[in-house]
Amino acid sequence: MLDNLLDKWKHTIYLSLLAPPLAFRADRMYARLPELRPEPVCEALPMLSIIVPARNEAQNLRALLPSLRALEYPGRLEIIVVDDNSADETAVIAASFGARVICLPEPPPGWLGKPYALYRGALAAQGDWLLFTDADTIHQPHGPARAVQYALDHNLDGVSLFLAQECRGVADRLALTAAFAGMFTAWRPESAHLNGQYVLLRRQVYEESGGFTAVRHEALEDLALGRHLRQQNYRVQMMRGEQAAQVRMYHSRTQMWQGMNRLGSQSLRFSGLRALWMVFFITIAMNPLLVLLAVISGRVRRIWLPLTWGAVAAGFVPWARRFGPGWYAALSPVGALVVQSAGAWGMVRRLFGRGIQWKGRTV
Numbered sequence: 001m002l003d004n005l006l007d008k009w010k011h012t013i014y015l016s017l018l019a020p021p022l023a024f025r026a027d028r029m030y031a032r033l034p035e036l037r038p039e040p041v042c043e044a045l046p047m048l049s050i051i052v053p054a055r056n057e058a059q060n061l062r063a064l065l066p067s068l069r070a071l072e073y074p075g076r077l078e079i080i081v082v083d084d085n086s087a088d089e090t091a092v093i094a095a096s097f098g099a100r101v102i103c104l105p106e107p108p109p110g111w112l113g114k115p116y117a118l119y120r121g122a123l124a125a126q127g128d129w130l131l132f133t134d135a136d137t138i139h140q141p142h143g144p145a146r147a148v149q150y151a152l153d154h155n156l157d158g159v160s161l162f163l164a165q166e167c168r169g170v171a172d173r174l175a176l177t178a179a180f181a182g183m184f185t186a187w188r189p190e191s192a193h194l195n196g197q198y199v200l201l202r203r204q205v206y207e208e209s210g211g212f213t214a215v216r217h218e219a220l221e222d223l224a225l226g227r228h229l230r231q232q233n234y235r236v237q238m239m240r241g242e243q244a245a246q247v248r249m250y251h252s253r254t255q256m257w258q259g260m261n262r263l264g265s266q267s268l269r270f271s272g273l274r275a276l277w278m279v280f281f282i283t284i285a286m287n288p289l290l291v292l293l294a295v296i297s298g299r300v301r302r303i304w305l306p307l308t309w310g311a312v313a314a315g316f317v318p319w320a321r322r323f324g325p326g327w328y329a330a331l332s333p334v335g336a337l338v339v340q341s342a343g344a345w346g347m348v349r350r351l352f353g354r355g356i357q358w359k360g361r362t363v
Helices: 002-016 019-031 058-069 090-096 113-124 143-153 170-185 203-209 211-215 221-231 253-270 272-296 304-323 326-351
Strands: 048-054 077-084 100-104 129-133 137-139 158-162 198-202 236-240 245-247
Touching: 002 272, 002 304, 019 170, 019 272, 019 304, 048 058, 048 090, 048 113, 048 143, 058 077, 058 090, 058 137, 077 090, 077 113, 090 100, 100 113, 113 129, 113 211, 113 221, 129 143, 129 203, 143 158, 143 198, 143 236, 158 221, 170 253, 170 272, 170 304, 170 326, 198 203, 203 211, 203 221, 211 221, 221 236, 253 326, 272 304, 272 326, 304 326
Parallel strands: 048 077, 048 129, 077 100, 158 236
Antiparallel strands: 129 198, 137 245, 158 198
């Protein structure tokens, strides 16, 4: 019986050694994405409407709206903030910066809050291009102009960007490092994902496709819209946009946990069978924690702890550097545990019909 137990621990140890090649593959997939460089654009561009869904975002708007007012866009530009039934001064702050404000009650039956806010914002917009961006982003002056120009130059129906991530706490840095590495483990160049933090679409394409009406019940409306547009053969390019804008996704541990509940329990169904690679990678990234317990209990030799921990940490170094100092890779098994636990908890809540709390609503 002891021999069987040791064999199982060996399997766990050996699986940990797969973490570096999988993590490096994920890094290469991310690096291969086209990069949007926000350089000045000289020629006149079509009118752009920037639509910001905002629920209790007064604090974030104080940083976002000055960056939008400072944009250098060679064409007509409008900024629309959709106040999604906020309990704070979201509408007042938005108006003080000169944005057009649309105040909404609770969404109607069949709609979730964010898709409804985005839908109403697009309905009021006048631009030929629509940029949907979150309230926790900050934009560089030439970013939107360069995105529109890139889409025009490459005859695209839209562009979506992965932004620079701003992390100020250990928990969100570790969790986001593990989550992004896991996502790109299963990434393919033809993936239909969109990042809801930054989605630029031709107005005509948005209207012809049904836009957010088609995904009105989806908690991850960006992933659902990306799949919907791909099914209709629209061309929306996923790009790296670290120089175009930055985002701070979570402002507290509670918000981070709820966000990982939502992402972990919902995103897997948009990746098909490739989601198994994500789950497998996050699971083996946690293995050093199991080896640590085995060493403490005397079931395996101590030499295996630095070997397995070092293997996982080495694979995460490129990802850790995107979210802060590279030495955080040494804590990557802890980040993997947070992501796995949050995703599993989100699935349990959905299985029992309790939903997930997000910004004061159950989604």
